Amino acid sequence: MKYNLAIFDMDGTILSTLDDLCDSTNVILKRHGWPLHTVEEIRFMVGNGLKKLMERACPAGTDDATVSKILAEFIEYYNLHCADKTRPYDGIPELLKALREKGVTVAVNTNKIQGAAEELCDLYFKGLFDIICGNTPDIPVKPAPNGVHKIMKNFAEEKGLQPGEVHAVYIGDSDVDFMTGKNSGIDFIGCDWGFRGEDFLRQQGANVIAKKPADVLKLMM
Secondary structure, three states, rough: OOOOOOEEEOEEOOOOOOOHHHHHHHHHHHHOOOOOOHHHHOOOOOOHHHHHHHHHHOOOOHHHHHHHHHHHHHHHHHHHOOOOEEEEOOOHHHHHHHHHHHEEEEEEEEEEHHHHHHHHHHHHHHOOEEEEEOOOOOOOOOOOOOOHHHHHHHHHHHHOOOHHHHHHHEEEHHHHHHHHHHHHOOOOEEEEEOOOHHHHHHHHHHOOOOHHHHHHHHHHO
């Protein structure tokens, strides 16, 4: 294999989470009497972390203190409803198993809060991810490279490798994911099945695109 470490985005890459993100956002907005959003509108609000999602979803001009309050309400609700409609994309569990069988370490790096990321991985991919790196207070959200670099450091230490022996690739579906890979100094594989699609990813500069999960394995060889 060309790579010994595969780092996956979560939302729109391994899990179809858009409906739960939309429903949870609208529950909080409705609670405050604010306009709701369609799934397609939410599709282009996600990707930069939950705080940015709330900033985009709240009415224009909402002050920072109110956004922070809305974010806290969203997190409380979403933690209880993050798996109501969420499901793995077809072929993802099989891809993860195939990578592990070939000796590739499999990780997830997401702007989703750490607790929700761990819960979803345990629910849908139990035992398939070696490292789970979600949103925590000490790690800036993507496209900052900090989460990827933490994963690479942990991987190297666990395997007894030097930094130059870590051959990692980032796999994601959005411009944020593309920039995360670029900022981290590693290769990127875009996912056509996710929230943005191939045309959008190529416009951002991505030149390696997987049409379906099974293609990722081929592109990593």
